[in-house]
Amino acid sequence: MTIAPPRRAPGRAAALPGSPGPRSRKPRRVFAAVMLTPALLGLVIFFVYPLIASVYFSFTRYDLVSDPEWIGWRNYEYLFTKDPKVWTAALNTLWFVVFLTPTKIVTALCVAGLLARAKRAAGFWRTLFYLPALVPPVASVVSFVFLFNPGTGPVNQILSFFGIDGPLWFNDPSLAKPSLLLLGIWVMGDIMVIFLAALLDVPTEQYEAASLDGANGAQKVRYVTLPNIVPVLIFALITGIIAALQYFTEAAVASGVASGKATVGEGTGMTLGYPNGSLLTFTEWLYVRGFANYQLGYASALAVLLFVVAAVFLVLLLRKVSAFNPESRS
Amino acid sequence: MQQRSHSRGRIAAAAIATAVVLTGCSSGGSSADIADSAPKKLEGTVSLWHFFSDREADVIQGVIDDFEEANPGVTVDVHSGQDDEKVRKVIASGGDIDVALSYSTAVVGNFCSTGAFQDLGPYIERDNVDMGEFSDTVKSYSEYEGTRCAMPVLADVNALYYNKDILDEAGVTEIPTTLEGLEELALELTEYNDDGSIKRLGFNPFMGMYENSPAHFGPAVGGQWLNDEGYSAIGSDEGWPVLMEWQKDFVDTIGYDKLQAFTAGLGQEFSANNAFHTGQLAMVVDGEYRTAFIDDQAPDLNYGTAPFPTAKGYEDLYGAGYIVGNIAGIAKGSKHPELAWALLKYLSTDTDALVKMANGLKNVPTTTSALESPDLEVTEQYQTFIDIALNPKTTTTPPSPVGAGYEQAFGDYWTKYQAGDGGDLAKGLAEVDKQINDSIDLVSGP
Numbered sequence: 001m002t003i004a005p006p007r008r009a010p011g012r013a014a015a016l017p018g019s020p021g022p023r024s025r026k027p028r029r030v031f032a033a034v035m036l037t038p039a040l041l042g043l044v045i046f047f048v049y050p051l052i053a054s055v056y057f058s059f060t061r062y063d064l065v066s067d068p069e070w071i072g073w074r075n076y077e078y079l080f081t082k083d084p085k086v087w088t089a090a091l092n093t094l095w096f097v098v099f100l101t102p103t104k105i106v107t108a109l110c111v112a113g114l115l116a117r118a119k120r121a122a123g124f125w126r127t128l129f130y131l132p133a134l135v136p137p138v139a140s141v142v143s144f145v146f147l148f149n150p151g152t153g154p155v156n157q158i159l160s161f162f163g164i165d166g167p168l169w170f171n172d173p174s175l176a177k178p179s180l181l182l183l184g185i186w187v188m189g190d191i192m193v194i195f196l197a198a199l200l201d202v203p204t205e206q207y208e209a210a211s212l213d214g215a216n217g218a219q220k221v222r223y224v225t226l227p228n229i230v231p232v233l234i235f236a237l238i239t240g241i242i243a244a245l246q247y248f249t250e251a252a253v254a255s256g257v258a259s260g261k262a263t264v265g266e267g268t269g270m271t272l273g274y275p276n277g278s279l280l281t282f283t284e285w286l287y288v289r290g291f292a293n294y295q296l297g298y299a300s301a302l303a304v305l306l307f308v309v310a311a312v313f314l315v316l317l318l319r320k321v322s323a324f325n326p327e328s329r330s
Numbered sequence: 331m332q333q334r335s336h337s338r339g340r341i342a343a344a345a346i347a348t349a350v351v352l353t354g355c356s357s358g359g360s361s362a363d364i365a366d367s368a369p370k371k372l373e374g375t376v377s378l379w380h381f382f383s384d385r386e387a388d389v390i391q392g393v394i395d396d397f398e399e400a401n402p403g404v405t406v407d408v409h410s411g412q413d414d415e416k417v418r419k420v421i422a423s424g425g426d427i428d429v430a431l432s433y434s435t436a437v438v439g440n441f442c443s444t445g446a447f448q449d450l451g452p453y454i455e456r457d458n459v460d461m462g463e464f465s466d467t468v469k470s471y472s473e474y475e476g477t478r479c480a481m482p483v484l485a486d487v488n489a490l491y492y493n494k495d496i497l498d499e500a501g502v503t504e505i506p507t508t509l510e511g512l513e514e515l516a517l518e519l520t521e522y523n524d525d526g527s528i529k530r531l532g533f534n535p536f537m538g539m540y541e542n543s544p545a546h547f548g549p550a551v552g553g554q555w556l557n558d559e560g561y562s563a564i565g566s567d568e569g570w571p572v573l574m575e576w577q578k579d580f581v582d583t584i585g586y587d588k589l590q591a592f593t594a595g596l597g598q599e600f601s602a603n604n605a606f607h608t609g610q611l612a613m614v615v616d617g618e619y620r621t622a623f624i625d626d627q628a629p630d631l632n633y634g635t636a637p638f639p640t641a642k643g644y645e646d647l648y649g650a651g652y653i654v655g656n657i658a659g660i661a662k663g664s665k666h667p668e669l670a671w672a673l674l675k676y677l678s679t680d681t682d683a684l685v686k687m688a689n690g691l692k693n694v695p696t697t698t699s700a701l702e703s704p705d706l707e708v709t710e711q712y713q714t715f716i717d718i719a720l721n722p723k724t725t726t727t728p729p730s731p732v733g734a735g736y737e738q739a740f741g742d743y744w745t746k747y748q749a750g751d752g753g754d755l756a757k758g759l760a761e762v763d764k765q766i767n768d769s770i771d772l773v774s775g776p
Contacts, residue, residue: 150591
């Protein structure tokens with residue numbers, strides 16, 4: 001059904017009447033290059049160079065102080081055959097990718113859907129649901145761990161009032177990650193507000209047309225709402241997956257506070273992963289190996305692996321998405 | 331097409347070469363040749379980076395003020411609140427850092443072997459510093475493979491704390507000296523709620539709680555960490571299995587789930603809600619710094635201290651304990667090495683300075699002269715830590731190129747073992763050995 005735009009014949013493009021010629025386009029190109037330079041410099045200095053350096057370091061024995069020593073594939077060999085905790089860390093991270101990202105998106109979308117329909121005190125409700133996203137991550141985790149403290153936290157005290165024996169939450173290896181999931185839902189305001197803007201941007205005429213065609217509520221969501229907010233959904237999914245792959249602060253602080261040994265600086269690395277490695281994420285393990293065990297060469301190998309996994313995730317995701325995008329099929 | 335791929339290859343090669351050149355630009359050089367004699371007059375500015383903050387930083391500043399007063403031409407540029415990671419980055423990038431004071435001996439292996447801290451041997455020899463002032467254990471954790479790159483500056487010592495009121499209430503007059511005695515007393519002092527949950531524990535054996543760690547329990551059996559070649563000795567040591575089996579039995583006697591639930595509900599270690607302060611724990615293992623916390627946060631607590639008990643067959647070790655401490659060194663690339671050495675020597679060997687810091691920080695001095703100084707403020711509880719520090723059988727965790735990585739690997743396994751997931755103990759410890767040795771090989775192997 002899609003009508004393809006007329007294709008231009010191969011070869012040199014002919015200038016349209018009235019459009020600027022090649023000579024007049026040159027200053028514009030220079031201007032564009034000048035405007036792009038700061039961003040390109042930033043990209044080269046803070047992304048391309050560190051990336052190349054990380055790849056190089058991943059083939060060396062390096063501790064930051066002495067010069068790197070080339071050791072070939074040994075870091076990768078250790079990573080795939082000897083590292084005792086890398087797969088635990090990878091699986092924990094995968095758990096956050098699989099559960100945290102979709103849960104956060106679905107919850108934010110549902111809340112945004114409700115808020116978009118709110119007639120009274122809409123501003124109040126929108127502010128209320130967005131507020132938790134303003135709390136610094138460390139503060140929100142500390143608060144959550146205290147709220148869910150099995151001995152003194154109000155959550156278990158309320159549960160006991162109803163005769164329920166509350167679980168150990170962040171101190172139970174099987175519940176530590178789901179407890180962080182609850183925190184993730186609580187701070188979904190940043191995505192929620194973007195969904196809300198997208199939902200409010202859907203043309204009402206389309207809903208009216210769908211109603212005239214006899215569409216019910218679910219069909220309106222399927223054929224009107226979702227196609228209109230697909231770009232925002234993709235954005236939320238991509239940024240969510242990347243954030244989950246880099247999950248660090250929340251897990252690290254939760255481990256430190258729940259272990260009863262919350263400290264800054266000294267011994268921080270020793271509590272990472274508490275309880276029983278259930279909160280050890282890939283980036284935490286990378287940090288431990290690089291900065292507590294002085295194995296920056298090996299940490300670089302872990303970083304390269306993480307980069308490759310993230311890139312594969314994104315490529316697969318974007319390919320899948322383009323398959324559903326009618327415009328890109330044409 | 332082929333030309334394009336050549337061009338891409340050239341770009342990639344150039345990028346890698348640039349990265350290699352740039353990344354190879356870490357600051358070089360270690361200890362330079364030193365003068366034949368120490369300068370008669372010191373002048374200039376020397377920078378000191380340390381990790382203390384707030385009240386503790388004020389204590390260090392007091393000692394620095396004394397140093398500046400004694401050396402009118404010298405100014406010390408103090409950078410407080412700097413952790414090891416920051417110090418390492420500054421040294422690596424050739425920043426302005428002369429003396430660094432670290433909270434952890436875990437850095438010694440790496441800092442000595444990489445030259446991040448300069449070799450102090452020539453200075454010590456030239457100035458005839460009496461290293462006999464330090465115990466062998468203290469000396470061992472501040473040098474690595476024969477290179478002395480750090481000097482000890484105060485120490486932390488661990489011992490058993492007990493609540494006198496709770497023990498008096500139970501009619502207990504003798505503090506246990508064996509692990510079996512500790513367990514027996516702990517069970518006697520433990521109280522339960524009506525629902526069967528723990529109300530008060532005599533002693534919490536749960537690995538990972540507060541200061542419960544392999545390092546702090548280890549002196550009960552004289553547990554060895556590394557062999558002479560620098561590889562793991564944990565699996566081949568006879569003491570560790572004895573200690574682990576005792577701890578696991580103790581956990582099982584009370585019940586893993588009950589202990590886990592009780593431990594999860596305890597207050598933060600470094601807060602006024604510490605379970606020893608609140609009376610939820612009748613006995614704990616902790617460092618001498620706890621005395622300062624109690625003075626500050628629970629001044630009415632009636633408590634005593636004693637050496638940590640020993641296992642059956644290791645009675646001769648009673649009275650010893652675990653010691654580890656702060657260390658300081660001269661940074662690689664220091665622009666004022668003589669000033670740095672003068673400051674370092676003052677901080678690590680001057681009796682008045684050490685006593686002043688020990689009194690202020692409630693840490694244990696590291697020289698015999700300071701430990702025996704009449705100016706050292708010693709309470710009955712604090713005396714225990716001094717006695718342990720002076721005990722020749724007191725042990726430490728040795729420096730290694732992977733920092734505290736070997737302690738973490740062992741601690742992780744012990745945590746699994748106490749939960750009942752550790753499998754056969756001998757095989758588990760052999761696996762711990764393998765993990766540690768593989769990690770060490772990755773850093774320093776052939």
